Amino acid sequence: MGPWNRMTNQIALVLAILILAAVGIDMLIFGTEHMVFLGKKVFALLDWIAFWR
Numbered sequence: 001m002g003p004w005n006r007m008t009n010q011i012a013l014v015l016a017i018l019i020l021a022a023v024g025i026d027m028l029i030f031g032t033e034h035m036v037f038l039g040k041k042v043f044a045l046l047d048w049i050a051f052w053r
Helices: 009-030 035-052
Strands: none
């Protein structure tokens, strides 16, 4: 593995902050009604990924 194939703590933290900021902005602009739909889809994706593990 080369130096570009690593997930460092700094990269993980930046990604987490970006994702949380995107969700926060989405909730401010569009409201929270669709978050239940997105949550159900995320859990379905996790179940599908777990099947291939």
